[in-house]
Amino acid sequence: MTELSLHVLDIAQNSVSAGASLIEIEVAIDTRGDRMTISVTDNGKGMDGRTARLAQDPFYTTRTTRKVGLGIPLFKMSALMSGGSFKLEGRPGEGTRIEAVFGYSHIDRLPLGDMAQTMAALIAGSPNIDFVYRLSKDGRDFALDTREMRAVLADIPLSTPEVLEFVRRQIAGASEDIVQT
Amino acid sequence: MKSLAELQALRDKMQAQMGIRREEELSTRIVVGMATCGIAAGARPVLAAFTDEISKRRLTDVAVVQTGCVGICQYEPVVEVYRPGEEKVTYVKMTADKVARVVADHIVNGNVVTEFTIGALK
Ligand SMILES: Nc1ncnc2c1ncn2[C@@H]1O[C@H](COP(=O)(O)OP(=O)(O)O)[C@@H](O)[C@H]1O
Protein backbone atom coordinates (compact mmCIF):
# COMPACT_ATOMS: atom_id res chain seq x y z
CA MET A 1 0.00 0.00 0.00
CA THR A 2 1.19 3.50 -0.74
CA GLU A 3 -1.03 5.41 1.69
CA LEU A 4 -2.38 4.73 5.16
CA SER A 5 -5.84 5.65 3.91
CA LEU A 6 -5.69 2.59 1.63
CA HIS A 7 -4.98 0.37 4.63
CA VAL A 8 -7.93 1.98 6.39
CA LEU A 9 -10.19 1.19 3.43
CA ASP A 10 -9.01 -2.42 3.43
CA ILE A 11 -9.29 -2.89 7.20
CA ALA A 12 -12.76 -1.32 7.27
CA GLN A 13 -13.85 -3.72 4.48
CA ASN A 14 -13.15 -6.54 6.94
CA SER A 15 -15.60 -4.87 9.33
CA VAL A 16 -18.18 -4.74 6.54
CA SER A 17 -17.61 -8.46 5.84
CA ALA A 18 -17.99 -9.15 9.57
CA GLY A 19 -21.54 -7.81 9.44
CA ALA A 20 -20.93 -4.59 11.37
CA SER A 21 -23.69 -1.98 11.46
CA LEU A 22 -21.39 0.72 12.86
CA ILE A 23 -17.77 1.29 11.90
CA GLU A 24 -15.76 4.02 13.62
CA ILE A 25 -12.51 5.23 12.15
CA GLU A 26 -10.24 7.56 14.03
CA VAL A 27 -7.01 9.28 13.05
CA ALA A 28 -5.33 11.11 15.90
CA ILE A 29 -2.08 13.00 15.47
CA ASP A 30 -0.09 14.01 18.51
CA THR A 31 2.94 15.98 17.38
CA ARG A 32 4.39 16.39 20.89
CA GLY A 33 4.34 12.63 21.38
CA ASP A 34 5.40 12.25 17.73
CA ARG A 35 2.63 9.73 17.18
CA MET A 36 -0.19 9.12 14.82
CA THR A 37 -2.81 6.62 15.95
CA ILE A 38 -5.27 5.04 13.56
CA SER A 39 -8.08 2.91 14.88
CA VAL A 40 -10.93 1.01 13.26
CA THR A 41 -13.64 -0.18 15.63
CA ASP A 42 -16.67 -2.20 14.58
CA ASN A 43 -19.63 -3.99 16.12
CA GLY A 44 -19.43 -6.95 13.77
CA LYS A 45 -19.20 -10.60 14.62
CA GLY A 46 -15.83 -10.25 16.35
CA MET A 47 -13.00 -12.73 16.68
CA ASP A 48 -11.97 -15.20 19.32
CA GLY A 49 -8.42 -15.07 20.69
CA ARG A 50 -7.10 -17.68 18.32
CA THR A 51 -8.56 -15.99 15.24
CA ALA A 52 -7.20 -12.63 16.40
CA ARG A 53 -3.74 -14.13 16.76
CA LEU A 54 -3.91 -15.98 13.46
CA ALA A 55 -5.24 -12.94 11.63
CA GLN A 56 -1.92 -11.20 12.24
CA ASP A 57 -0.21 -14.05 10.40
CA PRO A 58 -0.12 -13.55 6.62
CA PHE A 59 -1.09 -17.15 5.95
CA TYR A 60 -4.47 -16.98 7.59
CA THR A 61 -7.83 -16.16 6.06
CA THR A 62 -11.39 -17.41 6.32
CA ARG A 63 -11.97 -16.44 2.72
CA THR A 64 -12.20 -19.23 0.20
CA THR A 65 -11.05 -17.40 -2.95
CA ARG A 66 -7.38 -17.28 -1.96
CA LYS A 67 -5.37 -19.00 0.74
CA VAL A 68 -3.69 -16.03 2.37
CA GLY A 69 -5.13 -13.00 4.13
CA LEU A 70 -2.81 -10.06 3.86
CA GLY A 71 -4.81 -7.04 4.96
CA ILE A 72 -4.11 -7.15 8.68
CA PRO A 73 -0.45 -8.29 8.42
CA LEU A 74 0.30 -5.50 5.92
CA PHE A 75 -1.24 -2.84 8.15
CA LYS A 76 0.68 -4.17 11.13
CA MET A 77 3.93 -4.19 9.18
CA SER A 78 3.33 -0.59 8.12
CA ALA A 79 2.97 0.47 11.75
CA LEU A 80 5.98 -1.47 12.99
CA MET A 81 8.16 -0.13 10.17
CA SER A 82 7.56 3.39 11.41
CA GLY A 83 8.61 2.49 14.93
CA GLY A 84 5.01 2.14 16.07
CA SER A 85 2.86 -0.61 17.49
CA PHE A 86 -0.19 -2.67 16.63
CA LYS A 87 -3.09 -4.03 18.63
CA LEU A 88 -6.04 -6.18 17.66
CA GLU A 89 -8.79 -6.64 20.20
CA GLY A 90 -12.09 -8.33 19.88
CA ARG A 91 -14.51 -10.71 21.38
CA PRO A 92 -16.86 -13.03 19.56
CA GLY A 93 -20.20 -11.32 19.23
CA GLU A 94 -18.88 -7.99 20.46
CA GLY A 95 -16.98 -6.56 17.56
CA THR A 96 -13.37 -5.83 16.81
CA ARG A 97 -10.97 -2.96 17.38
CA ILE A 98 -7.72 -2.51 15.54
CA GLU A 99 -5.31 0.17 16.66
CA ALA A 100 -2.11 0.99 14.84
CA VAL A 101 0.34 3.56 16.18
CA PHE A 102 2.82 5.19 13.81
CA GLY A 103 5.97 7.20 14.44
CA TYR A 104 4.68 10.52 13.07
CA SER A 105 7.99 11.92 11.85
CA HIS A 106 9.55 8.55 11.01
CA ILE A 107 10.78 8.47 7.39
CA ASP A 108 9.17 5.08 6.86
CA ARG A 109 5.72 6.31 7.92
CA LEU A 110 3.43 6.28 4.92
CA PRO A 111 1.49 9.48 4.26
CA LEU A 112 -2.09 9.46 5.51
CA GLY A 113 -3.27 10.03 1.95
CA ASP A 114 -6.78 10.59 0.70
CA MET A 115 -9.17 9.81 3.54
CA ALA A 116 -11.93 11.61 1.60
CA GLN A 117 -11.81 8.96 -1.13
CA THR A 118 -11.56 6.17 1.41
CA MET A 119 -14.68 7.29 3.30
CA ALA A 120 -16.57 7.95 0.06
CA ALA A 121 -15.73 4.44 -1.18
CA LEU A 122 -16.83 2.88 2.11
CA ILE A 123 -20.10 4.79 2.28
CA ALA A 124 -20.84 4.17 -1.41
CA GLY A 125 -20.18 0.46 -0.96
CA SER A 126 -22.27 0.05 2.17
CA PRO A 127 -24.84 2.86 2.33
CA ASN A 128 -26.83 1.04 5.01
CA ILE A 129 -23.94 0.80 7.45
CA ASP A 130 -23.12 3.75 9.68
CA PHE A 131 -19.65 5.23 9.64
CA VAL A 132 -17.98 7.72 11.92
CA TYR A 133 -14.73 9.39 10.90
CA ARG A 134 -12.79 11.43 13.41
CA LEU A 135 -9.63 13.34 12.69
CA SER A 136 -7.65 15.25 15.27
CA LYS A 137 -4.30 16.90 15.57
CA ASP A 138 -3.08 18.32 18.86
CA GLY A 139 -6.59 19.03 20.09
CA ARG A 140 -8.11 20.41 16.88
CA ASP A 141 -10.66 18.01 15.56
CA PHE A 142 -13.23 17.09 12.96
CA ALA A 143 -15.96 14.46 12.85
CA LEU A 144 -18.28 13.08 10.23
CA ASP A 145 -21.09 10.80 11.38
CA THR A 146 -23.45 9.18 8.90
CA ARG A 147 -26.09 8.76 11.64
CA GLU A 148 -26.39 12.53 11.84
CA MET A 149 -26.38 12.78 8.06
CA ARG A 150 -29.11 10.17 7.78
CA ALA A 151 -31.32 12.12 10.17
CA VAL A 152 -31.08 15.15 7.88
CA LEU A 153 -31.35 13.25 4.61
CA ALA A 154 -34.49 11.28 5.52
CA ASP A 155 -35.30 9.16 2.44
CA ILE A 156 -32.28 10.19 0.36
CA PRO A 157 -29.68 7.38 0.35
CA LEU A 158 -26.12 8.07 1.50
CA SER A 159 -24.88 6.61 -1.78
CA THR A 160 -26.41 9.45 -3.84
CA PRO A 161 -23.59 11.11 -5.84
CA GLU A 162 -24.36 14.55 -4.38
CA VAL A 163 -24.12 13.16 -0.85
CA LEU A 164 -20.84 11.37 -1.56
CA GLU A 165 -19.51 14.61 -3.00
CA PHE A 166 -20.51 16.35 0.24
CA VAL A 167 -18.61 13.70 2.23
CA ARG A 168 -15.50 14.13 0.10
CA ARG A 169 -15.65 17.91 0.34
CA GLN A 170 -16.06 17.86 4.14
CA ILE A 171 -13.18 15.48 4.71
CA ALA A 172 -10.84 17.06 2.18
CA GLY A 173 -11.49 20.47 3.74
CA ALA A 174 -10.87 19.17 7.24
CA SER A 175 -7.68 17.41 6.21
CA GLU A 176 -6.38 20.63 4.75
CA ASP A 177 -7.34 22.65 7.83
CA ILE A 178 -6.16 20.21 10.43
CA VAL A 179 -3.37 18.05 9.07
CA GLN A 180 -1.54 20.14 6.44
CA THR A 181 0.99 17.53 5.54
CA MET B 1 -20.89 17.72 12.76
CA LYS B 2 -20.73 21.40 11.96
CA SER B 3 -21.90 21.37 8.37
CA LEU B 4 -25.35 19.82 8.73
CA ALA B 5 -26.97 23.04 7.56
CA GLU B 6 -25.18 22.65 4.26
CA LEU B 7 -26.43 19.08 4.02
CA GLN B 8 -29.96 20.29 4.75
CA ALA B 9 -29.77 22.71 1.81
CA LEU B 10 -28.46 19.90 -0.36
CA ARG B 11 -31.36 17.67 0.71
CA ASP B 12 -33.95 20.31 -0.14
CA LYS B 13 -32.42 20.73 -3.57
CA MET B 14 -32.36 16.98 -4.18
CA GLN B 15 -35.93 16.48 -2.96
CA ALA B 16 -37.10 19.13 -5.40
CA GLN B 17 -35.32 17.30 -8.20
CA MET B 18 -36.60 13.90 -7.14
CA GLY B 19 -40.12 14.84 -8.15
CA ILE B 20 -39.05 15.13 -11.76
CA ARG B 21 -36.38 12.43 -11.73
CA ARG B 22 -37.85 9.34 -13.37
CA GLU B 23 -37.24 6.12 -11.49
CA GLU B 24 -35.43 3.84 -13.90
CA GLU B 25 -34.70 0.14 -13.76
CA LEU B 26 -31.01 -0.49 -13.20
CA SER B 27 -29.79 -2.15 -16.36
CA THR B 28 -26.01 -2.20 -16.06
CA ARG B 29 -23.81 -3.24 -13.16
CA ILE B 30 -20.16 -2.22 -12.94
CA VAL B 31 -18.47 -4.33 -10.28
CA VAL B 32 -15.11 -3.18 -8.90
CA GLY B 33 -12.93 -5.60 -6.91
CA MET B 34 -12.05 -3.92 -3.61
CA ALA B 35 -10.23 -6.58 -1.58
CA THR B 36 -6.65 -6.11 -0.34
CA CYS B 37 -5.19 -7.11 -3.72
CA GLY B 38 -7.46 -4.70 -5.61
CA ILE B 39 -6.94 -1.79 -3.24
CA ALA B 40 -3.15 -2.24 -3.30
CA ALA B 41 -3.18 -2.31 -7.10
CA GLY B 42 -5.17 0.94 -7.40
CA ALA B 43 -8.87 0.03 -7.28
CA ARG B 44 -9.89 3.09 -5.24
CA PRO B 45 -9.21 5.70 -7.96
CA VAL B 46 -10.80 3.36 -10.53
CA LEU B 47 -13.96 3.14 -8.44
CA ALA B 48 -14.00 6.93 -7.98
CA ALA B 49 -13.53 7.48 -11.72
CA PHE B 50 -16.49 5.21 -12.56
CA THR B 51 -18.70 6.88 -9.98
CA ASP B 52 -17.77 10.33 -11.27
CA GLU B 53 -18.19 9.46 -14.93
CA ILE B 54 -21.56 7.76 -14.39
CA SER B 55 -22.87 10.69 -12.38
CA LYS B 56 -21.46 13.28 -14.81
CA ARG B 57 -23.24 11.60 -17.71
CA ARG B 58 -26.38 11.11 -15.59
CA LEU B 59 -26.54 7.41 -16.42
CA THR B 60 -29.21 6.73 -13.82
CA ASP B 61 -29.71 3.11 -14.89
CA VAL B 62 -26.09 2.14 -14.15
CA ALA B 63 -24.99 0.86 -10.74
CA VAL B 64 -21.37 0.94 -9.59
CA VAL B 65 -20.86 -1.70 -6.90
CA GLN B 66 -17.95 -3.13 -4.97
CA THR B 67 -16.97 -6.71 -4.36
CA GLY B 68 -14.23 -8.64 -2.57
CA CYS B 69 -11.48 -10.75 -4.05
CA VAL B 70 -12.46 -12.43 -7.32
CA GLY B 71 -9.39 -14.68 -7.25
CA ILE B 72 -7.29 -13.18 -10.03
CA CYS B 73 -5.12 -10.92 -7.90
CA GLN B 74 -2.36 -10.63 -10.50
CA TYR B 75 -4.78 -8.82 -12.84
CA GLU B 76 -6.07 -6.28 -10.33
CA PRO B 77 -7.65 -3.77 -10.46
CA VAL B 78 -10.38 -5.95 -11.94
CA VAL B 79 -13.74 -4.59 -13.09
CA GLU B 80 -16.65 -6.72 -14.27
CA VAL B 81 -19.42 -5.30 -16.39
CA TYR B 82 -22.85 -6.93 -16.55
CA ARG B 83 -25.33 -5.72 -19.17
CA PRO B 84 -28.69 -7.32 -19.93
CA GLY B 85 -28.52 -9.91 -22.69
CA GLU B 86 -24.72 -9.85 -22.76
CA GLU B 87 -22.05 -12.05 -21.29
CA LYS B 88 -20.02 -10.68 -18.39
CA VAL B 89 -17.03 -8.62 -19.53
CA THR B 90 -13.92 -8.64 -17.31
CA TYR B 91 -11.59 -5.65 -17.56
CA VAL B 92 -8.17 -6.11 -15.99
CA LYS B 93 -5.30 -3.89 -14.86
CA MET B 94 -7.72 -0.98 -14.89
CA THR B 95 -6.66 2.59 -14.26
CA ALA B 96 -8.66 5.77 -13.78
CA ASP B 97 -7.48 6.87 -17.25
CA LYS B 98 -9.10 3.88 -18.93
CA VAL B 99 -12.47 4.50 -17.29
CA ALA B 100 -13.77 7.26 -19.60
CA ARG B 101 -13.30 4.97 -22.60
CA VAL B 102 -15.00 2.00 -21.01
CA VAL B 103 -17.96 4.19 -20.11
CA ALA B 104 -18.21 5.91 -23.50
CA ASP B 105 -17.60 2.87 -25.71
CA HIS B 106 -19.06 0.01 -23.71
CA ILE B 107 -21.57 1.33 -21.18
CA VAL B 108 -23.06 4.01 -23.43
CA ASN B 109 -22.54 2.58 -26.94
CA GLY B 110 -22.39 -1.15 -26.29
CA ASN B 111 -18.93 -1.76 -27.79
CA VAL B 112 -16.67 -3.75 -25.51
CA VAL B 113 -13.15 -2.24 -25.20
CA THR B 114 -11.50 -5.55 -26.08
CA GLU B 115 -7.93 -4.37 -25.55
CA PHE B 116 -8.60 -3.77 -21.83
CA THR B 117 -10.25 -7.15 -21.23
CA ILE B 118 -8.78 -10.26 -19.67
CA GLY B 119 -8.93 -11.96 -23.08
CA ALA B 120 -6.40 -9.51 -24.53
CA LEU B 121 -3.82 -10.62 -21.95
CA LYS B 122 -3.92 -14.30 -22.69
N1 LIG C 1 -13.22 -6.70 11.77
C1 LIG C 1 -13.22 -8.06 11.74
N2 LIG C 1 -14.21 -8.75 12.35
C2 LIG C 1 -14.21 -10.11 12.33
N3 LIG C 1 -13.27 -10.87 11.73
C3 LIG C 1 -12.26 -10.23 11.09
C4 LIG C 1 -12.18 -8.80 11.07
N4 LIG C 1 -11.06 -8.45 10.39
C5 LIG C 1 -10.48 -9.61 10.01
N5 LIG C 1 -11.19 -10.69 10.41
C6 LIG C 1 -10.84 -12.12 10.18
O1 LIG C 1 -9.44 -12.19 9.91
C7 LIG C 1 -9.20 -12.75 8.61
C8 LIG C 1 -7.98 -12.11 7.98
O2 LIG C 1 -8.23 -10.75 7.60
P1 LIG C 1 -7.34 -10.06 6.49
O3 LIG C 1 -5.92 -10.07 6.93
O4 LIG C 1 -7.90 -8.73 6.18
O5 LIG C 1 -7.46 -11.01 5.23
P2 LIG C 1 -8.76 -11.27 4.32
O6 LIG C 1 -9.75 -10.20 4.58
O7 LIG C 1 -8.19 -11.20 2.95
O8 LIG C 1 -9.22 -12.64 4.72
C9 LIG C 1 -10.50 -12.54 7.84
O9 LIG C 1 -10.66 -13.50 6.84
C10 LIG C 1 -11.55 -12.66 8.96
O10 LIG C 1 -11.86 -14.01 9.24
Ligand SMILES: [Mg+2]
Ligand atom coordinates in the same frame (compact mmCIF):
# COMPACT_ATOMS: atom_id res chain seq x y z
MG1 LIG D 1 -9.24 -8.15 4.58
